[in-house]
Amino acid sequence: MAGDGTPVETAAWPHSKPTCDCHARSLTKCNHPRAYSQPDCNSGWDSSREKYYNGYHLYMLTAANSKHDLPLHPRLQPASRHDSVSFVVSTVEFSQRFTLGTVEKMLLDAAHDAAAIYDLLKHQGIQSFIDLNERGTKNLETESDMKISPKGIPPICLAGKKMKPYGFDHAQKRHKWICPMMQNRTTNTCSTPCSDAKYGRTFHTCSKDNPRLFSDVARSSEQWNLTYKRRTTVERCNKREKNDYNLRQVAIVPPRCGTSIFTAL
Numbered sequence: 178m179a180g181d182g183t184p185v186e187t188a189a190w191p192h193s194k195p196t197c198d199c200h201a202r203s204l205t206k207c208n209h210p211r212a213y214s215q216p217d218c219n220s221g222w223d224s225s226r227e228k229y230y231n232g233y234h235l236y237m238l239t240a241a242n243s244k245h246d247l248p249l250h251p252r253l254q255p256a257s258r259h260d261s262v263s264f265v266v267s268t269v270e271f272s273q274r275f276t277l278g279t280v281e282k283m284l285l286d287a288a289h290d291a292a293a294i295y296d297l298l299k300h301q302g303i304q305s306f307i308d309l310n311e312r313g314t315k316n317l318e319t320e321s322d323m324k325i326s327p328k329g330i331p332p333i334c335l336a337g338k339k340m341k342p343y344g345f346d347h348a349q350k351r352h353k354w355i356c357p358m359m360q361n362r363t364t365n366t367c368s369t370p371c372s373d374a375k376y377g378r379t380f381h382t383c384s385k386d387n388p389r390l391f392s393d394v395a396r397s398s399e400q401w402n403l404t405y406k407r408r409t410t411v412e413r414c415n416k417r418e419k420n421d422y423n424l425r426q427v428a429i430v431p432p433r434c435g436t437s438i439f440t441a442l
Contacts, residue, residue: 178249179241179284179411182260183419185253187215187232211378221256232256233426236335236406238261239414241284241407246414249275259290265297282306284408294331295388306405325390336370340380342395351383352395367402382389 193211201206202298234257238250250271264285272280279296282304285294290310298305318424320438324333334340340354356377358367372378419425 178238179234179407179408180238180289181286181411181415182234182236182254182263183415184221184225184230184256185235185424186217186223186230191349201361212346215419217253217255219255219257230256234258234263235415235418236260236267237411237414237418238267241282243410246410246417248414248418251418256342260286261294264289264294264395268297268301279341284405284411286408287311290389291381292389299388305388306392306394306401306408307389308405309389309396334378334387336367336369340378340397343379345395346381349383350385350393352391353383354406356429414419 179376193216195207195209196212197207199209202383218231218233218264220229221234222228222229223230226351233252234254236252236254237248240249250267250399252263252267254266258266268283272275280301280303283298284305285305287308287310288319289307294307295305303372306385326333326339334356338357343353345352353415354378356367356370356372361376367377370377374398384393392401
C-alpha cells in the first residue's frame with residue numbers, strides 16, 4: 178500500500194453562530210449550544226501552495242501494486258492534522274475494518290519519516306519503505322570510528338568514502354558493508370587503509386538498532402528503487418479525486434442552510 182494526504186479547501190469557516198438571542202439582550206456570558214456549518218473542519222497549512230486554508234485533509238491509502246491505482250481507504254481528516262498523524266489514524270482503521278488480506282509493504286514519503294511510524298509498521302508486520310527527511314540531518318557518530326550518512330546507509334569510512342554493500346545476513350538480520358577500495362575481495366587500492374584485514378574493513382548495520390536509518394531493504398539498492406517508485410499511485414489517486422471527480426470544484430461552493438457539503442454529497 179501507499180499513503181499520502183492532500184488539502185481539500187472548503188468555503189465553510191470554523192466559527193459558529195448562536196442559536197439564541199442572548200447577544201441581542203446584552204448577555205455576554207452564554208452557555209447555549211452554537212451551530213457550526215461544518216463542525217469537523219478547521220484551518221491548516223498547505224505546504225505545496227504555501228498558504229493557510231480552511232477545510233479538510235484528505236488522506237488516501239491505495240493499492241500500490243494495482244494497475245488502476247485502486248483506492249482502499251479514503252479518509253477526511255482535520256486540516257490541521259499532519260500527514261504522519263493522519264497515517265496513524267487511517268492505518269489503524271484500515272487494519273480493523275479490512276481483515277480479508279494482508280499488507281506486506283508500506284510506501285510513504287518523507288513527511289512520514291518518524292521513529293514511531295517505523296515501530297508501528299514493525300508491530301503490524303509490515304515492511305516500511307519511507308523516504309528519509311534529510312532536512313537538518315548531519316552525519317551520525319557511531320561507537321566506532323565510522324560515521325553514518327544522512328541517508329542512513331551506507332556508512333562512511335575514515336577516508337570519507339561510502340562503503341559498498343556486500344549482501345544481507347538473513348540469520349542475524351543485518352547488512353554487511355566492505356571497503357569501497359577493495360578489488361577482487363583481496364586487493365585493497367586505498368592509499369591509507371584503515372584495516373590490515375585480508376578482505377579489508379567491514380561494517381554491519383542492523384535494523385533493530387535503528388529501523389529508521391537501517392531499513393530491511395537498503396535505500397541505495399535496486400530493489401528499493403523498483404518498489405518505492407510505485408508510491409506515485411497515491412499521488413494519481415488524490416489527483417483523480419480532486420480534479421477528475423471535481424471534488425475541488427464542489428468543495429468551494431458555499432453550504433446551504435448550514436449543512437455540511439460532504440454530508441449533502
